Amino acid sequence: MRYAYIIIVLVLLSSRAQAQEDTMQVYDIMQVQEDTTFTSPQDTVAADSLITLPDSATIPPVTLPPKVRQLRLSVDIAKPLAAVLLKDRMGIELMADYYLRKELYLVAEAGGGNVRYHYPDLSYQASNTFFRFGIDKSMIPRMHPDDWDMVFIGARYGMALVRLSEADYITKDPFWGETSGAMPARNFTGHWFEVTGGMRVEMVKGFFIGWNVRGRFLLNRSAFKELAPLYIAGYGRGDKNGIFDFNFYLSYALRKNGKLKMENGK
């Protein structure tokens, strides 16, 4: 988890740096004339050392025609990668996001997985399918036509249908000795809320890579009280009320009427 925090901080810093870099590139494209357009007349600082922008100076927004739509399909590559090493669990996560309007995306996610927990004192198997629904909001303006890169925040509601096998257990008492038994199999549902953030970068036309960081908060802890599976696909560790998680996505986007238009007609 310590590495997770470090990565989050580094990635956010790099995102900010990249946004600043892209912003400066846009200004270059606009061929800003600093002495005529953006320098305040009352500015007494030397023009070659500082460019002062008036409050009204903003990047011209790019608005999309109403008919522009994008459906992006994503697959998480991190979970299968983790399953290679963590042989006791397997999971797959798929995502589809659909561009609505005003940089708002409707997101649906689904997947499944299983875990085999096998130790002398506790042994069980669990499998589940999950669904997540929510929205993402891109936080950076479109810089140029056909710009579908995004840095976003979002929220999700998640639900997992968990099938837990019979669990064999042994309790050990130093004085009275061991007792053993089995907890019956059961099915139950987990609900959670999550906040997420991340980015998508279009590497070649239609193909994206990107990542999400997620903070999840279990809503029905009581369902996990009797035995919380070590891994629930779509959520993570069932014995935690709140967890962080990562996804790394490869995506492909399907677009309709993808012509973009600057608001000023360019």
Added chain:
Amino acid sequence: MTKGRIIILFYLALACMTIVSCNTERDPCLQPQNVFLRMQFLRKAADTGTAFVDTLLPYMLLNPIDHPLPYMAAGAKNISAFNIRLDPDADSSRWYLQTDSAATHRRDTITFHYERELHFISNACGYTYYYRLNEVRAARRALADTVRSIDSVVITQREVNNEAGKTHVNIYFHRN
């Protein structure tokens, strides 16, 4: 490819390495697994006759009656409280108590009646048993001898679990 995209790919690879470096060992069990029933030994204060104070048993011996091995191999000096483990395979547990380990004829019997509840601690620790005390009875073996024998027992906390520091049963002794 822009510099920013290269940075992103770098972090992507870094994060993937983080994932594959995940610990595959089982988590250590950090929660308490042992469940003890704590008994407090009391007697009436000499001056008031109504207030109760801790009493120090001079050389106490406390062992289960239905177990082949002793819980205490030897007597313990000046004990005013003691923890025992309840039998997780039964709904009652009988113990004998000697306030003086040398006085074998002065044995009191304490019987605990309880319900067992299998409790899931965590994946790392597995299961343990919690208990709910229904009744505690004490019987003197030598009725005529009231020296340091049990007067009465009172359940002060029915739920016996892994919470430390709680006294579950008060055992009151005669003043002598």
